[in-house]
Amino acid sequence: MNNTKLIVSHAPFWHDGDSLFQLNLNYLIALLPAALFGILQFGATALGVLTLSVAFAMLWETIMNLVSRQDMTIGNLESAVIGLLFGMMLPATAPWWIVVIGTFVCVVIGKYIFGGTGGNPFHPTLVGMAILMMSWPVYFDFDAAYVSYEFDFTALAPLAAVKFQGAGAAELFPVGGLLAGQEVGAIGAVFGLGLIIGGVYLILRGYTRWEIVVSFLAGIIITGGLFSLTNPDAYPSPLFHLFSGYTLLGAFFLATENSSSPVNRIPMLIYGFLGGFMIILMRNIGAYADGTVLAILLINLVNPLIDNIRPKALGKGVTNA
Amino acid sequence: MAQSLAKEFTKGLWAELPPFRLVLGLCPVLAVTKTVENGLGMGIATTFVLVFSNLLVSMLRNVIPTKVRIACYIVIIATFVTIVEFLAQAFAYPLFLALGIFIPLIVVNCIVLGRAEAFASKNTPVMAIADGLGIGIGFTLSLGAIGLVREFLGAGTITIWGGTPVFDMTSVFANFQPFGFMIEAPGAFVALGLMLAVMNLIPSK
Amino acid sequence: MREMISMVVVLTVLTAVSGGLLAAIKSGTELRIEEQVLKFQKAPAIAQIFTDVSNDPLAERFNVETEGTTLQVFPGKLEDGGTAVAFETKGKGGYGGDVGLMVGINTDNDQIIAVRVTTHSETPGLGARAKDDPSFVSQFADLSLEENLDLKNNNGSIDAMSGATITSQAVCLAAIQAQELYKKLKPEILKQIQ
Known part of the structure; x- marks a missing residue:
């Protein structure tokens, strides 16, 4: 850090000296217990949904970086957090194309179009969720999603x-x-x-x-x-x-x-x-x-x-x- | 003369493509493009009005007093819009039902009044027709393109004319499920925005 | 002054020509428009209501005057020898405007044969199901005209479509309107039917 210029920006400030990478890494860590439990409860398909979701969220971000000829931003893990959150909000039986389209809507329409990190007026994951729930309500019906599962508690x-x-x-x-x-x-x-x-x-x-x-x-x-x-x-x-x-x-x-x-x-x-x-x-x-x-x-x-x-x-x- | 005529015609097709380059006339663009058919029908209706109002405004450009020119243009445009409405009702009734209020609303479409004021009132009738035809065809094709994107994604079909789809996704993938959001009103904004973004990747000149 | 006169003259001539032209086109297309309305809006609904009539309801249609407006009535001869009529009413207050409803009534026992939605501008997938999916309107079939044709919320006998209560309400209003119209106009309709 040999930045000698002192830059003063407008108040109010909220900075704790961390980087975006650290912030998002901590988000991922914080989400882990719930995500791991979901995988244990709903099995391998849940793991598939989560990994696909994270992977495609980062992929869409990479593609958008390339298309708009900007620096690669997937390193700050923000799209990973968006993807993980999106996956965690889906039922374990969600088909693969819901995940692919959903992460596109989250990352591209929810975040990138508004200018990327820090520019989004809405939580990107929620933009994706809302649009997908409107288009395919059937797949967000949790009762129907788990009919073939056996649980030792009320499956409603x-x-x-x-x-x-x-x-x-x-x-x-x-x-x-x-x-x-x-x-x-x-x-x-x-x-x-x-x-x-x-x-x-x-x-x-x-x-x-x-x-x-x-x-x-x-x-x-x-x-x-x-x-x-x-x-x-x-x-x-x-x-x-x-x-x-x-x-x-x-x-x-x-x-x-x-x-x-x-x-x-x-x-x-x-x-x-x-x-x-x-x-x-x-x-x-x-x-x-x-x-x-x-x-x-x-x-x-x-x-x-x-x-x-x-x-x-x-x-x-x-x-x- | 012939060269400038061609120029006036082709500018509407690319350099001044109404919804994408001028970002004008967005109300019908967002409202009626649920299917390709509706988009094309709306575009043809607008083209009809545009060509004839351009022609008449241009022919009367030396007669109409400057102070009441807008009123005169509106009378001319409104006349042709009403004619279109009668004709649509008589010869393309299903389309008339689908377009509904948006046919009368061509009167306030800023493309039509804009061309009358900015072009037809200063040019000869032949040039005005070329201009109206160019802009109108550009508008029609743009509406068809947005309709194509929205209908294909949102319903999985492509309906060019007559209400029966010429292409249906379910015949390709039996359990295809359309992205219904695109047919809804907010989907129109998203589709238009994304298409504008793609258009801006290509330079206009 | 000259400018003033020219303004008045130009505007007057322009509006006069426009008015004349439109009047000519209106009278020229009037018949065809009426045919189109019959063909695309009313005919499909009537065909679904009168599934087994021996006559052509469209060709035998007649008008009944009521309080200054004209009601177009389509008579049908049922297979069992009875007669029926169908006519259209508008239900106010749909989600996207009025909902047109074609109501078929058996004149012998005053029962509804069936109802079908003709025109509407409701949301696709929600209110538009009133027209696309017959399970809602089929609730009206075989109901007596003495019945309360309102939604169950209003002590009626009709279940609203889930997610489309407003549209359901508009359809019920149209049905109730048809009920009242029929009760009032029955003698006159029967006279014309023969």
């Missing part, structure tokens, strides 16, 4: 069961079982404990901000609790919502993505809370069984707006800093 996707059979179905899924991965779902979203360990690791290392995670979970508990209090027969308890579907994956890994989440404390709290609030609304009132993908896309969308809540700039007469 918890959120879909509650949606179509009423809140009573939530009793089939004890919280302990959900935490230990005793549920049917996406490869990387079933093992609640692993996701929490990974997420806490990232927070402790300073890679994700606790404000977003905590307010996100608080949004779910408070909104879900209010629903459950007003009519316990119709709406399951907030703890059920907290540990089922994509909730934990969304709270710890998706909502906290750096370029699509706010930088200041109050906006972060609003951002996270809004995400949890929207998830519960979509699950309890909306048409979707799991609204996590759309809820987080929605808070990504309002992020620039709430990011305007910021401290006044120092100095005199500066009104529009």
